[in-house]
Amino acid sequence: DAGVTQSPTHLIKTRGQQVTLRCSPKSGHDTVSWYQQALGQGPQFIFQYYEEEERQRGNFPDRFSGHQFPNYSSELNVNALLLGDSALYLCASSSLAGTSYEQYFGPGTRLTVT
Amino acid sequence: GESVGLHLPTLSVQEGDNSIINCAYSNSASDYFIWYKQESGKGPQFIIDIRSNMDKRQGQRVTVLLNKTVKHLSLQIAATQPGDSAVYFCAENQEAGGFKTIFGAGTRLFVKA
Numbered sequence: 001d002a003g004v005t006q007s008p009t010h011l012i013k014t015r016g017q018q019v020t021l022r023c024s025p026k027s028g029h030d031t032v033s034w035y036q037q038a039l040g041q042g043p044q045f046i047f048q049y050y051e052e053e054e055r056q057r058g059n060f061p062d063r064f065s066g067h068q069f070p071n072y073s074s075e076l077n078v079n080a081l082l083l084g085d086s087a088l089y090l091c092a093s094s095s096l097a098g099t100s101y102e103q104y105f106g107p108g109t110r111l112t113v114t
Numbered sequence: 115g116e117s118v119g120l121h122l123p124t125l126s127v128q129e130g131d132n133s134i135i136n137c138a139y140s141n142s143a144s145d146y147f148i149w150y151k152q153e154s155g156k157g158p159q160f161i162i163d164i165r166s167n168m169d170k171r172q173g174q175r176v177t178v179l180l181n182k183t184v185k186h187l188s189l190q191i192a193a194t195q196p197g198d199s200a201v202y203f204c205a206e207n208q209e210a211g212g213f214k215t216i217f218g219a220g221t222r223l224f225v226k227a
Binding site: 004033035040041042043044045048056058090092101102103104105106107108 | 145146148150155156157158159160163203205207214215216217218219220
């Protein structure tokens with residue numbers, strides 16, 4: 001049973017470019033959340049997807065958008081990249097049908113903006 | 115804004131000793147608190163959780179204590195091992211709308227052999 005997978009592992013982009021990150025949730029999970037983790041800091045909640053809709057959003061600009069597909073996988077898109085967008089982007093999956101708030105995290109995608 | 119924070123950024127303990135990692139939170143309406151462990155190059159890993167209607171919960175070598183009066187959370191690790199070396203995050207969940215999780219800044223635990 002595969003856990004949460006993310007691709008790519010590493011990515012280097014230039015300011016102003018656009019990037020798409022991908023996430024496949026753990027088998028049986030229907031909810032995907034995205035987090036941004038700057039070096040030396042805790043993860044910051046970006047948004048959460050359930051039933052292909054954005055249910056919750058953190059304090060991130062509209063440059064950050066996402067999508068969830070019918071198979072529950074998800075994409076995170078960031079437009080007009082800034083140097084400050086350099087971070088580890090984490091995807092976490094969970095199941096709203098369950099009684100636990102437990103989230104399973106993927107290994108992350110390391111984005112570097114130059 | 116509301117946040118979850120940690121008292122100490124780093125903690126160094128001798129192998130075999132007990133470790134205590136502390137955390138303060140500000141949102142008294144939070145439903146659920148979680149401790150995560152993050153090793154280098156990996157995503158956070160769930161350790162233990164506690165609901166807001168409890169004050170203590172025990173797992174394997176770990177105990178979480180919740181003091182709602184002073185909005186304080188702690189993680190106790192018994193007989194700390196080298197494999198426990200990592201960054202530990204406390205986090206809180208706000209159920210409304212879908213379990214949004216707020217993380218603190220983290221405490222780095224060093225275990226000396």
